[in-house]
Amino acid sequence: MKTLILIDVQNDFMPGGALAVPEGDEIVALINELQSEFDLVIATQDWHPAGHASFASSHEAGKEFAVIKLDGLDQVLWPDHCVQNTEGAMFHPDLKTSRIEAIFRKGTDPKIDSYSGFYDNAHLKSTGLAGYLREKGASELYFAGLAADYCVYFSIKDALNEGFDCWLIEDATRALNQEEFEKARIDILRKGGKVIRSADLEF
Ligand code: VGL
Numbered sequence: 001m002k003t004l005i006l007i008d009v010q011n012d013f014m015p016g017g018a019l020a021v022p023e024g025d026e027i028v029a030l031i032n033e034l035q036s037e038f039d040l041v042i043a044t045q046d047w048h049p050a051g052h053a054s055f056a057s058s059h060e061a062g063k064e065f066a067v068i069k070l071d072g073l074d075q076v077l078w079p080d081h082c083v084q085n086t087e088g089a090m091f092h093p094d095l096k097t098s099r100i101e102a103i104f105r106k107g108t109d110p111k112i113d114s115y116s117g118f119y120d121n122a123h124l125k126s127t128g129l130a131g132y133l134r135e136k137g138a139s140e141l142y143f144a145g146l147a148a149d150y151c152v153y154f155s156i157k158d159a160l161n162e163g164f165d166c167w168l169i170e171d172a173t174r175a176l177n178q179e180e181f182e183k184a185r186i187d188i189l190r191k192g193g194k195v196i197r198s199a200d201l202e203f
């Protein structure tokens, strides 16, 4: 069953948002068009409590985009973003949501970041997404959304580990950092994922 997974299509990742991904808004119309091609559409939402440990503002003298060690893991210190129930955490207003059957929220634990829609960054806690997809019979996962070099990449890595067949729809994502994305792209391919363009989708 072909499943479209929409990662973090939220206001704070759009131009003008708290953690803006360049051209992030340019994927919304395409994502809307693509949805009708899939048997199942689900979405993730970055959903942090105020004062989340990934926020620079939560650390004394913490500089935005600096990398620190947090419980032994590398942690980028982000601007405050996707705080639960704020406008920045809402989906882009143009995103079609009528076909989204389930929304998996992540980053809710105040102490640990969670890029992937499947697990937190230390792989301590699952969101239940893998089990949900298995119960639904979803074996072929197509990924779109933001940001290509963080939450999309980490979600695909976990999905591949869980044994799902994965495709990244390259023109339906944008990266925070293009060089980071180039590395992520190579890693996805090396791990057996596929990278395609929406025009090459054959259903
Ligand atoms: C994301 C950084 C921090 C993402 C979320 O959605 O890619 N990136 N939180």
Ligand code: ZN
Residues within 6 Å of the ligand: 046, 048, 054, 078, 081, 082, 107
């Ligand atoms: Zn976040």
